[in-house]
Amino acid sequence: MTDSIRQFFANRKLRDYATAYAFVLPALAIYVFFVVYPFFYTIYLSLTKWDGAKPVKEFVGFLNYEKLFADPRLWSALSHNFIWIILGTVTPVAIGLFLGVLLWRGVRGMVFFRTVYFLPVVLAPVAVGIIWKWMYNPQFGPINSTLRAVGLDVLAKGWLGDPYLALPAIILAGVWGYFGFCFVVIMAGLQNIDMEQIDAALVDGANGAQRLWYIIIPGLRHVLTMITAFTLILGVNVFDIIWITTRGGPGRATHVIATYTYNTAFRESYVGYGSALAIVMGLVSLVLSFIFISIRERGGD
Amino acid sequence: MNRLNVLRGARLIALLLVFALLGSAYAQDPVEILYWDQVSGDEAQAVIETIIANFEEAHPNIKINREVYTLEQLTDISRTAIEAGEGPDIMYYDSGPGYGGILGNAGLLLSLEEAYATYNWDERLVSVSRDWTTYGGTVYGVGHEFEAQGFYWNKRIFADEGIEVPSTFEEMVALCGTFRELGYDPPMAAGWADWGGFPISHNWYNVLANSVPSDTVAAAISGEYPWNSPDIVASLDLVVGLVEAGCYDEQGSATSFLDGNAKFYTGQAPMMLMSTWAMQFFTDEITDEFGFMILPPIEGGEQTMIQLMGAVWYIIGDTEHPEEALTFLNYLVSDEAIRLWIEGAKLLPGVTGVDFSGYDVRPVYRDFLNLVSGWDGPVGYHLDVLTPANFNTTLFESNVELAAGRLTSQEVADRINAEMERAVEDGRHADITG
Numbered sequence: 001m002t003d004s005i006r007q008f009f010a011n012r013k014l015r016d017y018a019t020a021y022a023f024v025l026p027a028l029a030i031y032v033f034f035v036v037y038p039f040f041y042t043i044y045l046s047l048t049k050w051d052g053a054k055p056v057k058e059f060v061g062f063l064n065y066e067k068l069f070a071d072p073r074l075w076s077a078l079s080h081n082f083i084w085i086i087l088g089t090v091t092p093v094a095i096g097l098f099l100g101v102l103l104w105r106g107v108r109g110m111v112f113f114r115t116v117y118f119l120p121v122v123l124a125p126v127a128v129g130i131i132w133k134w135m136y137n138p139q140f141g142p143i144n145s146t147l148r149a150v151g152l153d154v155l156a157k158g159w160l161g162d163p164y165l166a167l168p169a170i171i172l173a174g175v176w177g178y179f180g181f182c183f184v185v186i187m188a189g190l191q192n193i194d195m196e197q198i199d200a201a202l203v204d205g206a207n208g209a210q211r212l213w214y215i216i217i218p219g220l221r222h223v224l225t226m227i228t229a230f231t232l233i234l235g236v237n238v239f240d241i242i243w244i245t246t247r248g249g250p251g252r253a254t255h256v257i258a259t260y261t262y263n264t265a266f267r268e269s270y271v272g273y274g275s276a277l278a279i280v281m282g283l284v285s286l287v288l289s290f291i292f293i294s295i296r297e298r299g300g301d
Numbered sequence: 302m303n304r305l306n307v308l309r310g311a312r313l314i315a316l317l318l319v320f321a322l323l324g325s326a327y328a329q330d331p332v333e334i335l336y337w338d339q340v341s342g343d344e345a346q347a348v349i350e351t352i353i354a355n356f357e358e359a360h361p362n363i364k365i366n367r368e369v370y371t372l373e374q375l376t377d378i379s380r381t382a383i384e385a386g387e388g389p390d391i392m393y394y395d396s397g398p399g400y401g402g403i404l405g406n407a408g409l410l411l412s413l414e415e416a417y418a419t420y421n422w423d424e425r426l427v428s429v430s431r432d433w434t435t436y437g438g439t440v441y442g443v444g445h446e447f448e449a450q451g452f453y454w455n456k457r458i459f460a461d462e463g464i465e466v467p468s469t470f471e472e473m474v475a476l477c478g479t480f481r482e483l484g485y486d487p488p489m490a491a492g493w494a495d496w497g498g499f500p501i502s503h504n505w506y507n508v509l510a511n512s513v514p515s516d517t518v519a520a521a522i523s524g525e526y527p528w529n530s531p532d533i534v535a536s537l538d539l540v541v542g543l544v545e546a547g548c549y550d551e552q553g554s555a556t557s558f559l560d561g562n563a564k565f566y567t568g569q570a571p572m573m574l575m576s577t578w579a580m581q582f583f584t585d586e587i588t589d590e591f592g593f594m595i596l597p598p599i600e601g602g603e604q605t606m607i608q609l610m611g612a613v614w615y616i617i618g619d620t621e622h623p624e625e626a627l628t629f630l631n632y633l634v635s636d637e638a639i640r641l642w643i644e645g646a647k648l649l650p651g652v653t654g655v656d657f658s659g660y661d662v663r664p665v666y667r668d669f670l671n672l673v674s675g676w677d678g679p680v681g682y683h684l685d686v687l688t689p690a691n692f693n694t695t696l697f698e699s700n701v702e703l704a705a706g707r708l709t710s711q712e713v714a715d716r717i718n719a720e721m722e723r724a725v726e727d728g729r730h731a732d733i734t735g
Contacts, residue, residue, distance in 0.1 A: 049727070053380045053407035138552040139560065161494055161555025163705055249498060251702035266377055266692040269403050299413040 007114050039282075045275035064276035073279065076252055077260040078259070079169055084256060085235035085288070087168070091175045096182025101132060101216060104190045114187070118180040125177060129244030132173035136160045136245075160174040160246050163253035170245050170254055174238065189223030190216070225296045229289050236285040257281045327611035331364045331435065332625045337379070337389040338369050339612060342581050345646035352641055354590045356632045372612075376400065383409045383617055390620040391630060396433045396442060396613045398724075398731050399690025404615070405436035411616040411623060412439045414487070420631050427608075427651040432733070433686055434613050442671055443630055444651040446611025448577045449673060450507045451685065453665075458485075458589075460572040466592065470511065470539075472598040473478035473572070477548035480571055490570035491560020498701035499685070501549075501559055504574045505700060507596045509536045510605045510681025516734075522687050523734045524725035529714035531726045537703065539599070544704050548572075565591075576683075577669045578611055581647040591665045595672070606676055609683035610651055649673070687731050688726035692717055 008014055046064055048057040068074055103113055120128065135141050136159035144156040159169045193216060201211050217224070239258035242248065248255035248263065253262075261281060265274025320445060340349050346369075353365045359616060368389070370378075375394050382388040385406070394401055406409050417423055417440060423431065434442030452473065454466055462483055467473040480488035493500045509518060513532050520526035521533065524547050543549065550556055550564070559582075565573040566587050573579070574596070583591065598604035616626045632638060634650050642648045644661050649670070657670040685693045702708040708716075724730045 051403055051407070051729070053384075053403050053409060055407065136555075138555045158494075158552035158555025161552060163554075163702070163707055192423055247495070247702060249494070249698065250705065251698045251707065253497070263694060268689075269399065270691065 014110075042275045042278055045272055046279050048272040050272045050276075051269040052265070053269070057272070060272070064273045067273065067282060068276060070288060073252065073255070073260055074257070074280075077257045078255060079257045081236055081238070081256045081284075083167060084171060084174075084238055085232055087171050088174055088178075088235045088238070089228060089231040091171075092179035092182045093224065093231065095175070095179040096184075096186045096227075097217075097220075098185035099179075099183050099225075100190055101212065106185065114184070117183050120177045121180040121184075123177060125174075125240040126244050128173055128177035129241040132170070132176070133160065133245045135173075136169055161250050165249050166246055166250060167254045170242055174241050175244070177241070178231070178234075182231075185223055186220060186228050189220045193219040221296070228296075229293055232288050232292060233285050235283060236288060257284070304404065314488045324610070329360045332622050333364045333366055334391060334622060334625055334629055335389040336365050336367045336629070337392045337394075338367055339372050339393055340369070340370075342646070342648075345581060345648060346649075347374075348645035349640050350639050351461060351645070352633065355637065356629060359583045359632075360625075360628065363629065365629060380404065380407075380409070381617070386619065388617050388619075390617055390622055392615050392617060393445070393612050394615055395686065396444065396610055397686040397688070397694060398436070398729055399688075400686075401434060401442055401615055402436045402729075402731070404442040404512060405434075409618050410441040411620065411626075413443070413620050414440055414442065414631075415485060416627050420627075425634065425652055425654070427653055429608060429610055430613075430651045430733060433610055434615075436731075442615045443634060444610035444613050444615035445633070445648070446508075446578065447649045447651040447673070448609050448611055449595060449608070449669065450503060450510075450576050451574075451593050451669075452597060453565065453575060453579070454592045454682070455568060455571045455575040456590045456592050459592075466594070467597050470508075470597050473597050474546045474548065477543070477546040478574065481547050485571055486571070487548065487553075487564065487570050488572055489548040490561055490563075490565035490573040490575075491549050491553055492556030492558050493553055493701060493704075494555050498554070500561065500575070500702045501553070501704055502685070502697050503576065503683075504543065505537065505540045506607055506682070506684050507574060508539045508599070509533070509684075510598045510607050511596050512536045512539060512602050514604065515679055515681055518682050518684075519733050521721070522626045522682060522684065522730070523732045524721055524730045528718035528721055529711065534710045534714045537713055540700070541703065541710060544706075549684065549704070554705060576609065577649075577666075580663070580666050582667065583647070583663060583665065593665050593668050593672070603679055605679045605681040606672075607681045607683050608673070609686060611648070643670075668729055675688035682733075687733060688721070689729040689731075691729075692720040693725055695720045 008018075045057070047059060047061060049060045049063070050057040050202050077135060099113075103110055107113070123131075137146055138156070138161065141159075143159065145154045147153065157165060180185055183295050189191040196212060197215050198221075206214070237258055238256055239262065242254055242256060242259050243262070246254045248259045257277065258281060261274050261277040264270050264277060336353075338349065340346060345712065349367070353367060355365060372395060375392065379388060379392060379394065380403070388409075393536075394404075396402075401410065412445055413422075413434075415430065417653075423630065424445065426443065429447075430442070431440050431446035434440055434444060452467075458464075459466060462480075464476065464479065467476055477488040491500050517526055517532065521528055521530075526653070527533075540715040550561065550570075553561065562573065562575065562579055562734060563569040566582060568589055577593065580593075595604060595606045614630050620626050634652055636655075639650050639652060639655060640660065642650050643657070643666075647662070647666055657667070657674065660667075660670070662670070684696070688696075696713075696717050701706055703710065703713050721730065
């Protein structure tokens with residue numbers, strides 16, 4: 001026995017493997033315990049009918065998934081997710097790109113701008129929600145107060161109470177809290193743009209839009225792919241800022257799949273059905289990211 | 302002193318020391334009861350702390366460790382905490398199939414059948430205390446914060462404007478237009494931006510109770526009568542009538558519940574439809590006097606009072622100290638505690654046979670106490686403590702859309718009927734017809 005252990009340690013390759021696994025195993029164990037196990041347990045729960053309290057979970061097969069298709073609240077929530085994904089992805093990336101290109105060649109006060117733009121990113125989404133809930137307050141909020149002060153009373157609204165305005169209003173808050181991240185990542189990506197190409201394009205008479213479209217954006221493709229995919233996933237999973245500001249209201253006007261899932265599983269105690277919703281949310285996130293990255297990679301080739 | 306005496310003395314002192322140590326250890330180690338509470342408001346907080354201090358003084362062998370949570374927090378953590386053996390001994394939580402019912406039906410609460418007999422609670426407490434905390438045929442709770450839904454008016458404004466208190470629902474609706482013309486905006490205080498839009502739904506309960514017979518509503522709650530029947534749809538139309546008459550704040554759906562009510566407290570709105578729970582916010586700084594009555598009768602209907610219990614005390618099933626928990630629970634509804642609850646917190650425990658005449662309370666609260674103790678008319682149902690959680694969520698959401706004109710009364714009724722059918726299918730409804 002001792003000889004075999006000695007032989008094992010004498011073999012450098014095996015020893016390296018053992019060392020590597022020793023370093024990886026703790027992280028793997030944590031990942032399995034906190035991610036893999038809950039994931040599979042959620043799949044199991046999604047196949048049951050359970051109120052979260054009774055000791056017995058009734059196995060119902062795919063019944064919860066069948067019900068999903070006929071659930072108007074799910075489709076309504078998903079439609080809000082898609083609006084969030086489109087506006088909440090395009091807007092901060094576009095703002096980040098615009099500001100990045102604007103400040104790229106160096107301007108006076110660069111550090112100041114970078115700090116100011118990035119500042120909202122350090123706030124937790126809950127804090128962003130609280131700030132904007134106050135901003136949108138119909139009585140005391142600075143937005144309505146300003147509008148009234150300049151004689152635009154007619155534009156002063158109950159922003160978060162209007163079913164048509166509430167979702168765009170929260171998306172605006174989300175964009176404010178996120179565009180700084182896109183800006184900083186794009187700024188980093190811009191450092192890798194080949195300046196010789198830009199200079200050559202200038203000599204060839206390319207205007208600003210042409211330089212942006214033909215040199216800068218292709219040069220940023222990996223950065224843009226990364227932040228777009230990341231933002232897409234955030235758009236599918238968005239929860240906290242909506243929960244803090246409107247809790248899905250008024251009515252169902254701002255429910256997204258995450259708030260609907262939470263409501264179903266924890267407020268209404270339909271844990272089995274809520275788990276099925278959570279699985280759908282994960283799948284949507286996965287499929288969207290996969291499609292986007294595939295298209296982008298194909299385009300890149 | 303000889304050596305023997307010294308030894309005897311030393312032995313005696315040692316013995317006394319041992320007894321003293323044992324005694325002090327015993328005295329310093331009272332039974333600890335963990336009490337999860339959702340009492341809010343500074344005055345109510347002070348009252349419960351005083352009650353606990355008084356109780357501990359009277360029962361030195363019991364120590365109450367109070368932890369305060371919101372209803373939402375209790376809903377989120379109570380089940381898992383109790384199942385993990387980390388829950389409280391007593392919990393002050395809401396009643397109904399969606400709250401205490403979930404825990405009771407899962408066997409996580411202590412049956413209080415025996416305690417009701419031992420402490421004579423059936424005599425001492427109002428009947429809804431037992432009725433609304435009975436799940437699956439077993440009683441699990443003791444109700445507190447006995448309330449009524451009703452109509453408030455600002456006596457100063459009504460007197461200044463020379464306006465009579467409405468004697469019918471229709472007169473009340475007409476007053477909304479009158480007050481708007483006089484520049485009061487809104488005529489009726491309400492905000493439903495938070496808490497899922499429940500205030501407007503509570504107003505509907507009031508209208509429903511006064512326009513549809515109680516036994517019909519009981520059948521609907523029990524899943525035996527459709528919620529999209531014409532009479533129920535018509536009651537929703539009456540809420541639409543309140544909206545269309547300009548009673549509510551145009552920004553009601555963007556205004557929080559407390560901000561909305563504040564418009565009544567500050568005299569901006571002369572009227573309010575709300576439960577008596579709101580009286581705890583009538584602080585000394587508010588100089589206006591208010592009147593309270595139950596909803597004026599709807600033409601052709603019988604005036605009906607909605608009574609409700611704000612929340613309920615439950616004892617957790619696996620508590621290691623059921624006797625001490627019951628002793629504390631009984632103290633919470635004792636004569637000593639009742640005076641504190643009423644005078645200090647303006648909260649009425651669900652007790653009967655109490656003479657409130659000597660109590661030091663604001664006139665509007667005395668109106669309510671007299672009204673409740675003298676009421677012999679029909680009593681209606683406060684729905685969300687009896688209806689399942691999925692029904693409540695859909696109802697609250699849909700009524701907000703009803704007020705915004707995005708749904709019709711029929712559509713709201715169809716939605717809530719579908720949710721009740723779902724709850725019946727899953728056995729999550731309450732049967733109150735028996």
